Amino acid sequence: MSMSRFEGVLAPVITPFDASLLPDLPAYLDHCRWLSEQGAGLAVFGTNSEAASLSLAEKLNLLEQLLQAGIDPGLLMPGTGTTALPDTVELTAAATRVGCRGVLMLPPYYFKNVSDDGLFAYFSEVINRVADDRLQIYLYHIPQITQVPLSLALLEKLAAAYPNHIAGIKDSSGDPEFLRQLNGLELTDFRVFCGSESLLLENLRQGGAGCISATANINPAAIRALCQHWQDADADSRQQQLNGLRKLFQRLPMIPALKTAVGRYRSNPGWERLRPPLLGLTSEQRQELFAGLLDLDFRIPVDVT
Amino acid sequence: MSMSRFEGVLAPVITPFDASLLPDLPAYLDHCRWLSEQGAGLAVFGTNSEAASLSLAEKLNLLEQLLQAGIDPGLLMPGTGTTALPDTVELTAAATRVGCRGVLMLPPYYFKNVSDDGLFAYFSEVINRVADDRLQIYLYHIPQITQVPLSLALLEKLAAAYPNHIAGIKDSSGDPEFLRQLNGLELTDFRVFCGSESLLLENLRQGGAGCISATANINPAAIRALCQHWQDADADSRQQQLNGLRKLFQRLPMIPALKTAVGRYRSNPGWERLRPPLLGLTSEQRQELFAGLLDLDFRIPVDVT
Numbered sequence: 001m002s003m004s005r006f007e008g009v010l011a012p013v014i015t016p017f018d019a020s021l022l023p024d025l026p027a028y029l030d031h032c033r034w035l036s037e038q039g040a041g042l043a044v045f046g047t048n049s050e051a052a053s054l055s056l057a058e059k060l061n062l063l064e065q066l067l068q069a070g071i072d073p074g075l076l077m078p079g080t081g082t083t084a085l086p087d088t089v090e091l092t093a094a095a096t097r098v099g100c101r102g103v104l105m106l107p108p109y110y111f112k113n114v115s116d117d118g119l120f121a122y123f124s125e126v127i128n129r130v131a132d133d134r135l136q137i138y139l140y141h142i143p144q145i146t147q148v149p150l151s152l153a154l155l156e157k158l159a160a161a162y163p164n165h166i167a168g169i170k171d172s173s174g175d176p177e178f179l180r181q182l183n184g185l186e187l188t189d190f191r192v193f194c195g196s197e198s199l200l201l202e203n204l205r206q207g208g209a210g211c212i213s214a215t216a217n218i219n220p221a222a223i224r225a226l227c228q229h230w231q232d233a234d235a236d237s238r239q240q241q242l243n244g245l246r247k248l249f250q251r252l253p254m255i256p257a258l259k260t261a262v263g264r265y266r267s268n269p270g271w272e273r274l275r276p277p278l279l280g281l282t283s284e285q286r287q288e289l290f291a292g293l294l295d296l297d298f299r300i301p302v303d304v305t
Numbered sequence: 306m307s308m309s310r311f312e313g314v315l316a317p318v319i320t321p322f323d324a325s326l327l328p329d330l331p332a333y334l335d336h337c338r339w340l341s342e343q344g345a346g347l348a349v350f351g352t353n354s355e356a357a358s359l360s361l362a363e364k365l366n367l368l369e370q371l372l373q374a375g376i377d378p379g380l381l382m383p384g385t386g387t388t389a390l391p392d393t394v395e396l397t398a399a400a401t402r403v404g405c406r407g408v409l410m411l412p413p414y415y416f417k418n419v420s421d422d423g424l425f426a427y428f429s430e431v432i433n434r435v436a437d438d439r440l441q442i443y444l445y446h447i448p449q450i451t452q453v454p455l456s457l458a459l460l461e462k463l464a465a466a467y468p469n470h471i472a473g474i475k476d477s478s479g480d481p482e483f484l485r486q487l488n489g490l491e492l493t494d495f496r497v498f499c500g501s502e503s504l505l506l507e508n509l510r511q512g513g514a515g516c517i518s519a520t521a522n523i524n525p526a527a528i529r530a531l532c533q534h535w536q537d538a539d540a541d542s543r544q545q546q547l548n549g550l551r552k553l554f555q556r557l558p559m560i561p562a563l564k565t566a567v568g569r570y571r572s573n574p575g576w577e578r579l580r581p582p583l584l585g586l587t588s589e590q591r592q593e594l595f596a597g598l599l600d601l602d603f604r605i606p607v608d609v610t
Contacts, residue, residue, distance in 0.1 A: 019423035021430075023518070052388040052415030055395075056361065083357040083388075085580055090360075108582050110357030110414070112450060118582035126324075126579055143554050147452055154416055244401060277413050283551070 003074055003101050005136065005167045005191050007209045010077055011035050011216035012046030014055070014258050015062075017273040023054070023062060029069045031217075035216060036075050040220035041212075042066075042266060043104055045079035047172075048147060048214040048255050053275040060094055061256045073099035075214075083213030087121065089129045092137075102136035102167055104212070109146035116154045123158055127165050142172035142195065149173075152181055156301050159187045170195055170212045176202065183207050197223045198246050201239040204230040215246050217258050218265075218300050221241045248292040256281045257289055264290070265300040307380055308406050310441065310496050312473045313512045314528045315382055316340050316521035318352030318360070319563050322578040328359070328367060329575060334536065336567065337524075345525035346517075347371075350384035352450060352477075352518040353560055360578040361392050365399055378404035379380045382517075386411030386445060392549050397442075407441035411519070414451035421459045421483055428463055432470050435583055440470045447477035447500065454478075457486055464492045475500055481507065488512050497532045501555075502528045502553050506544040511534040515538045520551050523570075523605050524562050553597040561586045562594055567594070570605040 008163055013035065014235050017028040032042055044066070045051035045059055054062075063078060076119025078105040088105070105126070107119055129136065139158075141148040150169070159166040166187075169172040171179050182192045183206035194200060200211045200223065210227050219242070226238045243255035249257050256274055260281050263271030272280050281289065293299075318340065328533050339411040349371070350356035350364050359367075368383060384406040385396040393410070410431070412424055415527045432440065444463075448454040454523055455474070464471040471492075472503055484504055487494030488511035496514035499505060505528065506518045514531050524547070531543045556561050561579055565586050568576030577585050586594065599606075 048416075053413070055389050055391040058391065084359060084360050086360040086363065108358070110352075110450065111582060114582040118584045121584060122581035139472065145415065268450060276427035277416060277419040278425065279420065279423045 005189060005209070006041060006077060006102055006138070006193075007163055007191065008041065008227045008283070009197075009210055009216050010041035010043040010046040010193070010212040011220055011221060012043045012079075012212060012214055014217050014255065014262065015049045016259070016271050017275065018270065021273065021275055024270060025065055027266075027271065028062070029071075030063070030266075031262065033068060034262045035217070036071065036129055038220035039224040040216050040275040041075050041077055041101075041166050042071065043077045043079065043212050046104060046212070047078065047142060047218070048258065049078050050278065052184075052253065053056065054094055054277070056082070056091060063095060063098065063209060064223050067098055075099045076100040077102045077104050077138060079104045079106065081108070085125060088126055092126060092135070093130045093132065094129060094169070096132045096135045099134070102138050104138045104140050104170055106140045106142070106146060107148045107150060112147050115149060116157070116192075119150070119154055120157055121149075124161065126187060127162055133164070137165050138168045138193070139166070139168050139190070140171055140172070142170075144173070152185065155182075155286060156185060156187070159190060163188060166195065167191055172196070175201070179208070180206060181204060196246060197242045200226055200234055200242070201230055214254050214258060218261050219245055219298075226251055240276055244296050245298055246294065248289070252285050252289055253278075253281065258286070260289060261293065261300070284297040306358070308603055309380060310494060310514070311346060311407055311498075312496065313346065313523050314344070314497060314515055314525060315346035315348040315498070315517040316525055317348045317353040317384075317517060317519055319522050319560065319567065320354045321576050322566070322580065323575065324578075325582055326578065328363060328600050330370055331575060332571075332576065333367070334370070334376075335571075337376055340522070340525055341376065343525040344529040345521050346380050346382060347376070348382045348384065348517050351409060351517070352384075352447065353522070353562065353563065355386065355580055355583065356384050361387070361396060364396055368400060368403065372403055376381070379406045381405040382407045382409050382443060382559055384409045384445065386413070388413045388415040390430060390539070392504065393431055397440070398435045398437065401435060401437045401440045404439070407443050409443045409445050409475055411445045411447070411451060412453045412455060413455050417452050418479045419453060421456055421462070424453075424455070425462055426461055429466065432467055433496060438469070441472040442470050443496065443498070444474045449478070456489065460487075461490060461492070464490075464495060468493060472496055473498065473514060477501070479504070481559075484513070485511060486507060500529070501551060502547045505531055505547065506535055506540055519563060520554050524550055524603075537540050549601050550603055553594070557590050557594055558583075558586065562590070565591060565594060565604070566598065582590065
């Protein structure tokens with residue numbers, strides 16, 4: 001019996017590192033528990049998780065630790081797409097085997113100007129090798145990073161060939177027109193997530209499923225509330241309020257800003273560590289962040305029960 | 306006692322796959338032996354090797370197999386740069402430990418618009434973690450693929466901080482002006498390789514060290530001959546002759562064209578297999594390739610002693 005597909009808000013969970021730049025498991029599990037209590041799904045190993053800076057072995061281990069810690073796999077949408085077919089297959093198979101509700105899959109992003117046929121062959125090979133009825137793939141469109149866009153024609157072809165496995169898409173392009181086109185696709189139960197809550201209300205009104213947004217790492221409850229109340233009279237004002245916080249983080253380098261904010265609210269400056277090539281905020285950027293949070297009168301409700 | 310740094314011609318060794326898309330070891334070793342007999346160094350795990358499509362475990366295993374097969378590690382410049390610090394460190398350490406004369410290192414290429422300070426921190430961390438006096442890094446500049454260029458300022462800073470480890474660069478940008486600037490850097494024994502033999506004579510006349518070129522997979526001896534005879538009267542005509550073959554391959558998708566040509570000359574159509582997202586040539590492209598080779602009266606001297 002398969003689970004229903006994802007909807008609502010998911011956080012691409014940021015990854016804390018210890019002084020040796022190894023994943024800091026206690027801080028990580030705390031954050032995951034807090035996010036799930038706030039009603040957010042856990043898109044671990046996403047762009048904002050610095051997943052590209054983690055090894056396959058580290059990702060497999062973190063996945064196991066999450067489950068051992070009692071995190072519900074029904075909340076998990078790990079990012080499993082890499083540049084290499086065997087790695088993508090191994091991580092996707094592991095995630096599916098342990099019951100993750102879905103996986104978020106980048107296209108292979110090293111080679112550029114690859115054809116739709118080549119991408120179709122790649123995703124087909126992954127699906128065939130994983131060979132698990134439960135596999136639910138959310139494709140990950142983030143062309144400003146991958147430089148490998150996913151075309152509407154490719155999505156239609158994949159969904160037609162693998163309707164039980166192609167579950168949806170995360171659109172991080174930020175292009176409202178592409179989002180509209182995605183929601184216009186005539187596909188059965190294809191879940192469209194926008195990559196930022198700034199397009200959330202628009203997405204929901206078009207029939208979209210929700211958002212998978214970096215800032216859900218600090219503002220999950222309010223984003224979730226818009227998902228629940230998007231048909232209410234105050235929906236536009238809720239969207240407005242979300243936009244203020246989002247804009248603050250978008251003015252700054254997103255990942256270090258998120259980690260700095262979480263470290264501040266949790267009184268754990270270790271959260272500010274990043275793996276190079278990413279670096280922490282400058283002192284000017286920190287000031288801008290903290291002043292901005294104050295201006296917005298924003299506090300993270302960090303209590304973990 | 307350390308080996309001298311690389312010079313001359315190296316081939317980014319193409320990787321044959323069997324029917325299961327696993328590396329075809331016998332065909333691989335044959336090709337590596339033939340290349341070395343032709344006087345080419347072996348830049349295994351490069352772009353044209355489909356290294357991005359190989360897992361870390363596969364690369365570690367192929368490296369071990371090359372050594373077990375008696376390939377001289379003094380010929381080897383494996384590509385070891387990945388997006389993830391731990392993977393880059395593991396592969397670089399392994400290559401250095403077994404005596405590879407150098408490694409070719411991409412910058413971490415997932416995140417875009419990273420700062421020079423971030424890249425410096427990354428390469429420093431790799432060097433410090435590998436912690437091996439023999440480590441010789443050739444940086445890999447291929448911005449059309451990585452979208453993460455290496456600036457002259459970064460190169461100077463790295464070479465100043467790690468003169469014993471920063472051995473040179475492969476410049477695959479194809480930009481003659483950048484190549485000229487690289488050769489103008491005042492760095493001690495910094496080896497500049499162009500990424501195509503079409504700039505080889507220009508590079509050598511500027512004081513460059515040679516080339517690491519895709520088409521060295523099929524034309525190594527003639528490219529090497531230009532490296533040896535670049536001060537002779539016939540150097541320009543040698544360059545001209547190299548350009549003809551290079552242009553043919555540049556008109557086609559490079560990697561499948563190389564594999565198709567090698568498969569043809571070795572009478573082993575298995576060579577034509579690629580891992581998706583790359584696909585084989587269309588029948589029109591095959592025709593264009595074979596007609597072009599005939600026009601140039603080009604044959605690969607494939608005999609392996």
